[in-house]
Amino acid sequence: MADTAKQFGTLKAKNAAERAMEAVIRAQIAAELAVQQAATTQQASDAAVRAKQQDLCSPMKGTLKGAKHFFDTKPHPPEFSEGQPLDIKKYQDALAQLSNGAAVIDFPPQAIDYEGLPSIVEGIKTNPNLTHLNLRRSIPTNTMTDAITTALQGNQTLVYLNLSGNKMGDMAPEEPNLTALTKLKSYIDECETLRHIDVSENNFGAAGTEQICQGIRESISIRTLDLSGNNVLTGPEGDDEAVENAATALKDMLTKNKFLNTLVLKNNLLSNEQVEMLADSLKVTTRLTHLDMSGNVLGSPGATLIGGIMAENKGLKVLDLSDNKIGWKGIVNLADAIANKNSVLTSLIIQKNKFGISKEKQLPPAPTGDEEDAEPEPEDPEEAEARRKEEAAKAEKEYKAAEKAVLKLAEMMKVNNVLKDLDIAFNSIGHQQLCLLTEELKTNTSLTNCNFEMNHMCSTVAGEFYESAITSLAEALAVNSTLKSLNLTWNFLQAQGIDILAPSLAKNSGLRVLNLSRNFIGDDGLRTLTKALVSNASLISLSLAANEITSRGAKSVAKLLNKGSKLQILDLSENLLEAEGLEVLAGVVPGTDVRALDLSQCAIGDAPEALQVLLGSGSQLEKLDMGDNPVSTTMVDAATQALKRNTCLRGLMLWGRQDGDNDLQAELAVELLQENSTITALDFGFANANQELMDRINNLLRKNSGV
The missing domain is CATH 3.80.10.10 (Ribonuclease Inhibitor)
Known part of the structure; x- marks a missing residue:
């Protein structure tokens, strides 16, 4: 169920960086919507953002690429790819929601057709509540893009607009068609509500970059701009003027716009020479606080140049230079600049360099004399040495x-x-x-x-x-x-x-989040760890995924939880816990502080009694992930019966290899959701369930979510 899986945040982002940025943007949107609704001050907005970032269900800050939100590691279903069947029902739902005045509209990939286009255009023009419009990879033709960007003219309600991946003005094989981009420029320039715009993966090159940046230059509303994957400083071969114009537009935007605080330029093949064109503007901008230049080709010279920029810049707080082959010399010069006492940088991300x-x-090892000859003829000993x-x-x-x-x-x-x-x-x-x-x-x-x-x-x-x-x-x-x-x-x-x-x-009295996943610690290592953590009163999130842990290790975890552990988030996924491990944990988790538990891919078979205990009325769990385990009707029935008396759980994933009647399982889900209004995300898989039943489940989940 695509709608349900999305509720859990399991759609796989293209990479870790994209997930982190999306989390930041959504947090900002949520905060600003709260501010609009309450008509409070800017200080309230800042407080809302901080509160969002401190949510205990987010194990690490979104600024760190290693940070993964709970349930964000095992995607189900997989991310959209070319050739994947269109989700017709989701498309129809999005059309209906747009026409009925919903605030948040999310179209599925490759969805928009000419039959539905007039309704979309009309909805964009007339929906008075529209604040969030996601059209990522949804628009298959330039004609449709033109129509939608035309409809945007005059809209003064949107806060978030995603037009990424729509080949908008695609450079290949010819120069970009700038019609839609020119209209978008006009809209950005005039709209006073738009805060976040994503036009990534459109490959519109230097000419498109010029249009977008000119629109944002004087904007008083835009806070976040994502230009990833657009070859922003690349023009048609031999057209140096187009590149210079784009660089000028970028520089003007950086120096003249007083409100833009987040700029994403990743995956643009930016070289040292191209960044040098922007260097003077980056040195003096003070409003820009987040700069993502990951996935480019800066190399050591580019990192050195960024170091020089950071030595003078007094505004940047988050810098991402991951995957840039910046080398040893680049690291030396970058670190030198950040060591500067005047630096205000709070987050440095340099993954994959x-x-x-x-x-x-x-x-290379010295010869021992026991090596087998790899060549047919032995090498001269003196030459080899x-x-x-x-x-x-x-x-x-x-x-x-x-x-x-x-x-x-x-x-x-x-x-x-x-x-x-x-x-x-x-x-x-x-x-x-x-x-x-x-x-x-x-x-x-x-x-x-x-x-x-x-x-x-x-x-x-x-x-x-x-x-x-x-x-x-x-x-x-x-x-x-x-x-x-x-x-x-x-x-x-x-x-x-x-x-x-x-x-x-x-x-230790300070650590709150610890990720020890994929470290081969085994049951013996876990026993040592849990004994030590009995004395730790600060840790609230512990990740132990893929550590060769069995049901014996689950007993060590149970002992820790029984002794007053403060853990609220526990990840034991990708271990061989089996049904016995679930039984052990079910006996202790309901009486603890644990709010989020990940037991996905743990080879848990049929254990309905244990699942009923885990989800019983005394349980404090809010999220339980048991995805990618064998799923039987018996387990689904146990979960639904237990959750009829549970008022804490908000999300349950129980999908995997199906063993049972899908329609019966879907009927049990409908029965549950009719009685339980707390659950907002539910996934039993339902691989072959009746479409009418799936529609009823989706509608009930939307009702519970207030959508």
């Missing part, structure tokens, strides 16, 4: 360069007391160089969020183990009370790493 090198992997020494010298040089880069980051952590979020995920730094950073956590009093995901903290493969970095981190956590969120996913901690870390977690 691979500036670290593990010495064990990099240095000379080649090995040359490779070793080169590797050592690269290692020293990488070490210098990490040292600069460590120095930045030491002298900068403003930076709160540091995201260095997927950089393969290795245990020796990570020590340089973890040592600084012993004295740092500003960082509150650290994402160290996939950095080979203890090893590069399961079976090996290096203790230096995890020992240093443990020593830091024993004394650091400032750090609130720590992501150690996929660092091969294993049980040995937990043995080292656990005593410090018992002492």
Whole structure:
């Protein structure tokens, strides 16, 4: 059920960055709508945004790419792709909602046809409540785009507009058709309510960029602009004037617009030379607080240039340079600039730049005499030794360069007391160089969020183990009370790493969110961890996904929860808990503080009695994800019967391999939703259920959601 799955936020975003940005935008929209409805002050809006960001169901701040909202890891159904059947029912519902005055309209991909186009045009013109219009990948032709952008003229209600992925003025194979973009420019310039606009993935090139930026230049309403995937500074071959015009429009927008605070320029093939065209404007803009330039080709020169910009800029607080191949020299210069005492940057995101090198992997081993010849003829021993020494010298040089880069980051952590979020995920730094950073956590009093995901903290493969970095981190956590969120996913901690870390977690009084997913800790490591966490009174979110945990490990978790744990969010997904693990957890979870529980992909079979206990009237759970487990009619019946007496649960995912009568399961869902008005998201899969029953379920969920 597409509508239901969407309620859970399980539609897969294109990448982590897109999910994080969408979360930020939606939070801003929600806050501003609340402000409009209550007619309160700007201070109330700021408070609403802060409250949204502090929602306990969001394990880490949206500014960190390692942050994943609960239920955001196993998409069901998959994200739209070309050739996927159109969701006719969702399209018809969106048309009806638009005509009936709904505020939020969300069209499915490739939905709009010429038959429905007049209704859409009329709805945009006449719907007095329309605040949110999502047309992502929904408009198949330029003619339709022209009609819709024409209809927008005069609209003074929209707050959020998404026109991404509509090939609007597509550059290939010819120059872009600017008709729709010119109309959009006019609308943006005149509309006083529009806060957030997404025109990403339209490939409109420099000419389209010029139009959009000219429209926003004098706007007093726009706060967020997403220009991702548009080749913003690329024009037809040989047309340097188009590129210069686009750069001028971007610079004017940055310097003259006093309200734009978030600019997304990711995946635009931006080079050092192109960023240099914008450098002067980026240095002086003070209103812009969020800049996303991830997925470009800045390289080391580009990162150095950004460093120079940051040394002078007094407004940017969030900077994302992920996946830019910025290299060791780029990291050195960037860190130097952020170490500047005048920097106001609070979040630095530099994922996937691979500036670290593990010495064990990099240095070639010396010959032992036992190697098998890989070549038919043996290499001359003297030549082989000379080649090995040359490779070793080169590797050592690269290692020293990488070490210098990490040292600069460590120095930045030491002298900068403003930076709160540091995201260095997927950089393969290795245990020796990570020590340089973890040592600084012993004295740092500003960082509150650290994402160290996939950095080979203890090893590069399961079976090996290096203790230096995890020992240093443990020593830091024993004394650091400032750090609130720590992501150690996929660092091969294993049980040995937990043995080292656990005593410090018992002492730590600041950490609230801890992600230890995909670390091969097993039941023995989990037993050590849970024993330590009995003494921890601050942790409220713990992720242990994919850690080779069985029902024996579930018993360790149960003991922790039984001893007064403060955990509110618990992720045990992708472990082999089976039905016995569910039975163990069901016996304790209802009497605890746990509000969100993820047991998806845990091989849980038929355990209806345990599920009834878990969802009984005494349960405090608000979200339960048991997706991608075998689903029987018996389990569905147990859930529906229990939830008739439950007034806390808002969302339940119970989809997977179907075993039973889909229509009967859908009838049980209808019966439940007729009695329970608390549930706003429900997914039993219903792979082959009667369409009429599915429609009734969707309508009841909308009613419960107030839509």
